[in-house]
Amino acid sequence: MDLAFDAEEQAFRDEVRAFLRDKLPDDIRRRVHLGDGSTIDTDIPRWQKILNAHGWGAPAWPVEFGGTGWSKTQQFIFDTECALADAPPQLAFGVKMVAPVLMRFGSPAQQQHFLPRILAADDWWCQGYSEPGSGSDLASLKTRAELDGDHYVVNGQKVWNTLGQFADWIFCLVRTDSSGKPQRGISFLLIDMKTPGISVRPTRLLDGTHEVNEIWFDNVRVPVGNRVGDENAGWTYAKYLLGHERTNIAGIGANQRELRRLKQMARTLERNERPLIEDAVFATRIAQVELELKALEITTLRVIFAEAQNHAPGPEASILKIRGTEIMQRITELQVEALGARGLIAESPGHDPGEEIPRATETYLNQRKLTIFGGSNEIQRNIIAQMILQL
Amino acid sequence: MDFSFNDEQQMLLDTTQRFLASEYGFDQRRKLLESDEGWSRGVWKQLGELGLLAIDIPEADGGIAAGPVGVMLVAQAVGHGLLLEPFLSSAIVATRAIVQIASDAQCARWLPALASGERIAVLAHDEAGAGIDFTRLGTRATRDAQGFSLSGSKSVVYHAPMADLYLVSARVDDGSLGLFAVAADAAGITRHALRTVDGQRAADLDFDKVRLDADARLGADVGDALASVIDCAIAALCAETFGVLDRILKATIEYSRARKQFGTPIGSFQALQHRMADMLIQFEQARSMMYLATERCSDADAGARRASISGAKALIGQAARFIGQQAVQLHGGMGMTDELDVSHCFKRLLAFELRMGTTDEHLEIYRRGLQAE
Ligand SMILES: Cc1cc2nc3c(=O)[nH]c(=O)nc-3n(C[C@H](O)[C@H](O)[C@H](O)COP(=O)(O)OP(=O)(O)OC[C@H]3O[C@@H](n4cnc5c(N)ncnc54)[C@H](O)[C@@H]3O)c2cc1C
Ligand SMILES: Cc1cc2nc3c(=O)[nH]c(=O)nc-3n(C[C@H](O)[C@H](O)[C@H](O)COP(=O)(O)OP(=O)(O)OC[C@H]3O[C@@H](n4cnc5c(N)ncnc54)[C@H](O)[C@@H]3O)c2cc1C
Numbered sequence: 001m002d003l004a005f006d007a008e009e010q011a012f013r014d015e016v017r018a019f020l021r022d023k024l025p026d027d028i029r030r031r032v033h034l035g036d037g038s039t040i041d042t043d044i045p046r047w048q049k050i051l052n053a054h055g056w057g058a059p060a061w062p063v064e065f066g067g068t069g070w071s072k073t074q075q076f077i078f079d080t081e082c083a084l085a086d087a088p089p090q091l092a093f094g095v096k097m098v099a100p101v102l103m104r105f106g107s108p109a110q111q112q113h114f115l116p117r118i119l120a121a122d123d124w125w126c127q128g129y130s131e132p133g134s135g136s137d138l139a140s141l142k143t144r145a146e147l148d149g150d151h152y153v154v155n156g157q158k159v160w161n162t163l164g165q166f167a168d169w170i171f172c173l174v175r176t177d178s179s180g181k182p183q184r185g186i187s188f189l190l191i192d193m194k195t196p197g198i199s200v201r202p203t204r205l206l207d208g209t210h211e212v213n214e215i216w217f218d219n220v221r222v223p224v225g226n227r228v229g230d231e232n233a234g235w236t237y238a239k240y241l242l243g244h245e246r247t248n249i250a251g252i253g254a255n256q257r258e259l260r261r262l263k264q265m266a267r268t269l270e271r272n273e274r275p276l277i278e279d280a281v282f283a284t285r286i287a288q289v290e291l292e293l294k295a296l297e298i299t300t301l302r303v304i305f306a307e308a309q310n311h312a313p314g315p316e317a318s319i320l321k322i323r324g325t326e327i328m329q330r331i332t333e334l335q336v337e338a339l340g341a342r343g344l345i346a347e348s349p350g351h352d353p354g355e356e357i358p359r360a361t362e363t364y365l366n367q368r369k370l371t372i373f374g375g376s377n378e379i380q381r382n383i384i385a386q387m388i389l390q391l
Numbered sequence: 392m393d394f395s396f397n398d399e400q401q402m403l404l405d406t407t408q409r410f411l412a413s414e415y416g417f418d419q420r421r422k423l424l425e426s427d428e429g430w431s432r433g434v435w436k437q438l439g440e441l442g443l444l445a446i447d448i449p450e451a452d453g454g455i456a457a458g459p460v461g462v463m464l465v466a467q468a469v470g471h472g473l474l475l476e477p478f479l480s481s482a483i484v485a486t487r488a489i490v491q492i493a494s495d496a497q498c499a500r501w502l503p504a505l506a507s508g509e510r511i512a513v514l515a516h517d518e519a520g521a522g523i524d525f526t527r528l529g530t531r532a533t534r535d536a537q538g539f540s541l542s543g544s545k546s547v548v549y550h551a552p553m554a555d556l557y558l559v560s561a562r563v564d565d566g567s568l569g570l571f572a573v574a575a576d577a578a579g580i581t582r583h584a585l586r587t588v589d590g591q592r593a594a595d596l597d598f599d600k601v602r603l604d605a606d607a608r609l610g611a612d613v614g615d616a617l618a619s620v621i622d623c624a625i626a627a628l629c630a631e632t633f634g635v636l637d638r639i640l641k642a643t644i645e646y647s648r649a650r651k652q653f654g655t656p657i658g659s660f661q662a663l664q665h666r667m668a669d670m671l672i673q674f675e676q677a678r679s680m681m682y683l684a685t686e687r688c689s690d691a692d693a694g695a696r697r698a699s700i701s702g703a704k705a706l707i708g709q710a711a712r713f714i715g716q717q718a719v720q721l722h723g724g725m726g727m728t729d730e731l732d733v734s735h736c737f738k739r740l741l742a743f744e745l746r747m748g749t750t751d752e753h754l755e756i757y758r759r760g761l762q763a764e
Contacts (some may be wrong), residue, residue, distance in 0.1 A: 001400075001460050002393045003686045009392065073392060263764075277762055287758040291680075291702045298679035305394045319672050384671060385664035389644055391656075 003298060013077050020085040023050050032086040035359040037209065040088070041166040047088050048121035057119040058095050065103055066119050072304045076247050083253025094118040094125035098171045100244045101188065101237050105229040126164040128172035128215060131157060136379050138173070139182040139235060143217060145174040145189060152189065152227070154220040164200055164213045167193050177232050188234035190226040207365035246317040250300045250324030255293050258331045262286060265338045265356055276338055289330050296323045315387035318380040325370035325377065332367045335360040396460065403457055404464040406441055411472035417732065423475055429592040430475045430553060439508025444482040448490060452502050459623070459688040463630040463681065470634025473735055475591055477511055477550035479631060484624040485512035488558050491620055492570055492610040501556065512556040515596055516621070519546040523621065523748035525568055525614055530561040530598065532569050538605040541571060541598045551594035552584050558609070559598065560617060567612035577601050589742040618693060622700045625747050626684035629707050632743040633681045636714055639736035640674050643667065643718040666717055673710040680706045698760040701753035708750030711740040
């Protein structure tokens with residue numbers, strides 16, 4: 001047993017750090033640090049192109065598709081260092097979601113067309129799963145796709161679509177058969193967002209941001225060649241997608257970055273004429289969450305180690321998802337508490353109220369999503385009860 | 392990064408588990424619990440024969456030097472078995488104190504008898520009202536012509552009733568911190584025997600001008616060494632507790648599968664499923680902290696070592712509280728009885744929280760480290 005990274009892993013970490021120091025543009029780094037998403041539509045592709053030029057565009061892909069061939073540990077180190085350096089997250093919908101499905105189930109033509117474009121950030125992808133009546137119970141989805149010659153005709157509505165306002169493509173789960181078990185009648189379609197009949201409407205979130213959309217499909221014609229794999233087998237592909245790329249599901253790097261920021265805030269902000277960190281109650285709250293994060297980091301490494309020993313990634317990922325999101329929410333809560341009444345400021349026209357304002361409060365509001373999406377934490381507990389505890 | 396155990400470590404674990412599975416069932420243990428002595432010298436001797444009392448002794452002194460990881464694995468099995476014998480007190484804590492602090496001659500005098508199980512030693516350090524640091528130590532050693540005179544009181548010293556030798560910490564009149572080997576039958580010692588909440592035997596010890604020869608002192612000013620011994624003791628206690636958590640969690644899951652109400656196993660109720668999912672999460676987080684504590688035992692940086700090990704004890708203490716309480720709750724009325732594993736584990740978990748510095752005390756130590764960063 002040895003919890004420390006070995007010499008090779010440490011050398012790799014140094015290499016990633018040096019790369020981030022040299023290649024991550026300062027303006028992007030600064031915006032990520034400030035939580036300024038105003039140019040996210042150009043920042044993310046710019047960063048993806050820089051990564052790709054270095055051969056690091058897709059850390060988890062196999063080498064034959066342009067990936068790095070890195071071990072799970074290396075991927076963990078890369079993700080963690082990127083987050084700590086305030087690099088923007090890669091757009092998961094392309095690199096981490098649709099790509100693994102294409103590599104496993106896509107046709108050679110789909111692979112050859114889409115994968116290089118994902119690597120090079122030529123296409124912006126979004127995910128069309130959830131519907132008004134189908135959230136946690138996704139298999140009940142109703143958006144219809146009916147065959148008409150060599151096209152599907154798609155009708156229906158998707159909701160909570162993240163960053164679809166910038167998207168070139170959407171991967172969708174659609175109903176192609178309503179006769180049997182709901183899971184058996186779902187297909188996986190790739191749809192060009194420029195196709196006539198698609199309309200995108202913003203859904204404003206509680207923090208005031210335009211992060212998600214409703215997408216309406218009105219007789220949208222999709223070539224059959226844009227179906228992935230077999231008709232009515234889409235549920236299998238969706239489940240495969242869920243089981244993928246989970247080394248970072250706990251968000252250790254992002255948690256560490258926000259914890260670092262919290263400690264920094266506690267050292268500079270004052271309460272009763274003393275730095276907040278000297279307040280025993282507040283410092284104990286930080287200590288508590290820091291310990292929980294330390295434990296989660298080790299738990300994550302244990303899961304990665306087990307995967308490297310050829311244990312298929314299993315339901316332990318649910319433990320990482322639950323704890324990682326709860327810890328992030330706790331940290332953001334403490335950041336707002338650290339501001340005290342200054343945390344009330346939502347807007348302050350013509351006057352800069354200080355770096356963490358209103359970022360901290362907005363982040364707190366926004367991060368409530370973490371325990372809802374990606375399989376809500378209640379659904380994750382159901383998975384633990386059924387798959388691990390076998391109740 | 393490596394989370395595997397080598398063959399020797401695995402063998403130690405297997406040996407301990409196999410022995411306890413055959414010799415230390417619920418009813419066998421129950422008899423010991425209710426006996427006058429509260430433990431079994433026979434079991435103790437067998438542990439010695441299996442080599443398990445020598446795991447923390449260097450090879451040069453005839454031990455098997457299993458290292459912190461070996462200690463962790465054996466302690467885990469010992470906790471799972473809810474062992475009443477003084478494994479942690481004598482074979483780990485007192486043995487480690489001797490190995491780390493005593494002279495070669497003192498080691499040669501004591502270690503073989505401790506390894507075989509012929510003799511038992513315990514560290515007498517805790518005092519009522521004092522924290523786990525040494526600043527408030529009330530026990531005093533005064534130098535005189537022959538050696539020292541020792542006076543003071545030690546509180547709830549686990550396994551003192553069965554010990555032959557006490558290793559007593561005391562402030563020496565020159566201001567240094569001393570550790571003294573005191574025979575249990577020395578004149579001037581009063582022993583108030585206690586039964587602890589987890590059914591173990593302990594004693595409050597009063598020392599009234601106990602006469603000691605000069606060579607009863609181990610080492611010189613032992614503050615740093617003793618801090619390291621105590622940190623390793625806490626790490627081992629964390630591992631022992633993880634074994635208890637393993638037992639109580641599995642028992643609860645099993646019970647929820649077997650117990651039917653409303654015509655169905657209670658484990659099918661989502662309210663209980665989510666509770667058990669949370670118990671599992673805390674259990675896995677506790678395992679990670681046990682690994683951290685174990686690894687930090689050999690950290691040369693005393694401040695970092697103490698902070699991590701205190702952090703581990705705090706988090707494992709919280710897990711012990713949550714998992715223990717929920718286990719009793721999920722057993723319904725049966726959780727309240729003395730008849731099942733669950734209540735015995737529950738009390739051992741309570742003892743963990745109170746021993747060697749409480750959960751909050753350790754959280755505070757961690758917090759102070761954070762403030763000083
Ligand atoms: C900011 C944000 C971004 C998103 N981005 C996308 C996206 O890009 N693409 C996409 O397709 N979707 C996206 N989603 C949707 C997300 O996947 C769903 O919100 C999620 O699946 C939950 O569905 P729901 O909102 O309909 O809640 P519901 O399923 O209605 O759940 C409501 C509550 O009931 C609980 N619950 C439901 N079922 C159970 C059960 N069996 N046992 C116990 N409790 C249960 C839930 O945990 C939750 O607390 C996003 C959501 C958010 C908030
Ligand atoms: C100290 C003590 C004194 C008592 N005195 C008396 C007395 O004088 N007279 C008398 O008649 N009885 C007495 N009782 C019995 C008491 O009423 C029962 O213990 C209680 O009804 C629970 O039943 P149970 O113990 O069989 O637990 P179970 O019903 O088996 O419950 C086990 C666990 O499952 C949970 N559970 C059960 N059903 C559900 C569900 N549908 N959804 C979610 N969770 C569920 C319970 O909350 C509990 O956590 C006493 C019990 C105790 C501990």
